[in-house]
Amino acid sequence: MKERRDKERADPVRTAAEWCLRLVENDMTISDRREFDRWCEDSSNAQALEEAMTTWYALDDLTEHRQIAELRDGAVERHRYRKYQGRAQRLIRPVAWLVSGGLVAFAAQLLIAGFLLQHQPKTYETGLAERRVAVLSDGSSVSLDASTKVIAEIHGKERELKLERGRARFDVVSDPLRPFTVAAGNKLVVATGTSFSVEVLSSDIRVLLYEGSVTVLDRPATTKSNKPALAESRKHLTQLAPGQQLILPTVGESILEPADLSKSMAWEAGQVSFANEPLVVAVERLNRYTSSRLEIGDEALQEIHVSGVFSTRDTAAFIEGLTTLYDVRVEKHGDRIVLKER
Structure with a gap:
């Protein structure tokens, strides 16, 4: 028992990887649970386990990456193989599997997966x-x-x-x-x-x-x-x-x-501000806020420049101002609003 605790203290990441697998696989007896509780009393052990579990479940979001999915599935399969193959041996040496290469590999895999998670765009x-x-x-x-x-x-x-x-x-x-x-x-x-x-x-x-x-x-x-x-x-x-x-x-x-x-930050307050902007720019900006898409139907309208401050929720006010000040008319085609020369 002393030897096992010494190993646990020496490599809490590997031990955390072991407990992570056993928790995931629901592979714990009553005595295992007591031992697990004692191990978690050490705050550094509890932290190592939390990091291992966080990484393990975060891999759910990355299963579309073949290499990561293989790392996770391979760790589980090796754990199951040792579990069923080594029953008799664990009766003689209950802690032998703790220092097996598979768990060391899984601990390394957790670290690698954590690294990959941190570096995902x-x-x-x-x-x-x-x-x-x-x-x-x-x-x-x-x-x-x-x-x-x-x-x-x-x-x-x-x-x-x-x-x-x-x-x-x-x-x-x-x-x-x-x-x-x-x-x-x-x-x-x-x-x-x-x-x-x-x-x-x-x-x-x-x-x-x-x-x-x-x-x-x-x-x-x-x-x-x-x-x-x-x-x-x-x-x-x-x-x-x-x-x-x-x-x-x-x-x-x-x-x-x-x-x-001040006007350039208007969009952060739900407004669009134009200061002698080309109509094509004004239309493109407004289209970020409305499902009724504005379109310029005549090239001549691209010469128009507009100014003013409008609510991003009130495209109609922009169209009203545009048709009042300029020779512009509106044609509606479904969810398209086409601006044309009048």
Whole structure:
């Protein structure tokens, strides 16, 4: 018994892996339960067990990954094999299976699985008219506008995010040793501790700085990680100061201009604010909030620029203002609202 307790103290992770398997398989006698309770009285043992169980059940979310599913299923099968094959031997040496290679392997598998779980990219997404705030593992926060998708990888020395669509504000916890990067299209925004937003539109990408400082780089389209872009694109960079907005068109030169910070944050309060914006941009933004999709039916209307503040829940007010001030008429086709020249 003393030898067993010495081994348990020496390697609580392996012992926690054993108890995890036995709990999952409901493989415990009354005496086992008493021994388990005594073992859990040590806070470090209880912590090791909690981590093992958390990892085990978290694997349920990753069963579509073949390697992880095989690790989990293989551990159970080895445990069952030892259980039925070794009954007679355990009568003579009850603790022999504790130090078997299978349990050591399973303990290692739990650690590997935990590592894989921590390094899985995490996706944050909103639907129509939905907004949310997500707190990242490093303490930074992301405010997502409607119809927005952000993928984040926060681990080790890397804080890499990708804005696939929509608009998001990033409030970054300062860490000079871990630059915070946001990829959007073929651009990369690099920050350490700051507050900024990035928006992906069909016509351009927009970066707005609230406080701190950010640098915007070109990002090769074939780059999977944000790292190569940092090394390759330093000669194609733009630095922003607080209160500036950088507009990066898909065609043409970039524009660095002052921004109205209070109006630029209107979307976080359920409003959309336009300051001499092209109609095509206004329509694209409004479509994040409504199931009745707005469309521009005549190319001539793309020359219109609009200004004003509207509720994201009141597309009708925007259409009313548009048809009152400009030669625009509306055609409705099911859930489509087509804007045409009058």
